[in-house]
Amino acid sequence: MATEHRTLRFESIDAAMAEAERLAAAETRTTGQFSLGQIFEHLARTFEVVLGERTMPPSPLPMRILSRLIRPLVLRKAQTGFKLPSKAQNVLWPSEAVSVEDGLQHLREACEKFKTTDPLPRHVFFGNMTRAQHDALQCRHFEGHLGFVHPVA
Template identity: 70%
Template structure:
């Protein structure tokens, strides 16, 4: 059984953040296994890892090499549905409930930090990336996760 997912396309990280803000301001329902607060917290944690504020999960050499080969595809299209290793899951996703307000507050702070430097450190998985590539990667990441968040009055697809 497939999970309902909205098709989103953000042309800028600002658009992605605006959609996160919009969803946090209305009644929503989520499909998949996480609440909106947990999704926002996850997006914040990944921004924190990219900027070096939080240590990411360990990544093996072969995984890093494969990721760098796949980077052009990942920058073009959001992917969903893959299972993270347990260590990565524990770092990237909250195991406890997170309110929408808490998740949004953390995301706002992490977003401002992400936007601040002219140059970001090498990505822990994809290596050296330009600012435009970092922004595109985050757009795809936001698309993938915010696609599981729907306006509450929107009936589920049958």
């Protein structure tokens, strides 16, 4: 059985953050493995990896080559269900509970640094990318994860 997922599309980081703020202010339920606070924390940690503030374990050469080939697809459409290697999982996802407030505050801070850093460092997985490609990647990333968060009617 497939996990329930909302289809989202963000054209800017600001639109993605507006949805995060909206979800934080509402009663929600999640249909993936993580709470809303953990999702916010994950999105914040991902910004920190992009900024070079958090270190990822090195990817094997075949994975680095594959990543350059699939980059155009990833920039166009949110991908879900991708299982990270355990060392990467430990860097990018919290193992502990994270409150919505704490996760959102961390996400706000990391997002602001991302938006004001220019130029951005070479992406650890996808290599050299333009600002527009970085922004599109983050939008797709938000779409994938926030799609598992459902406002309770």
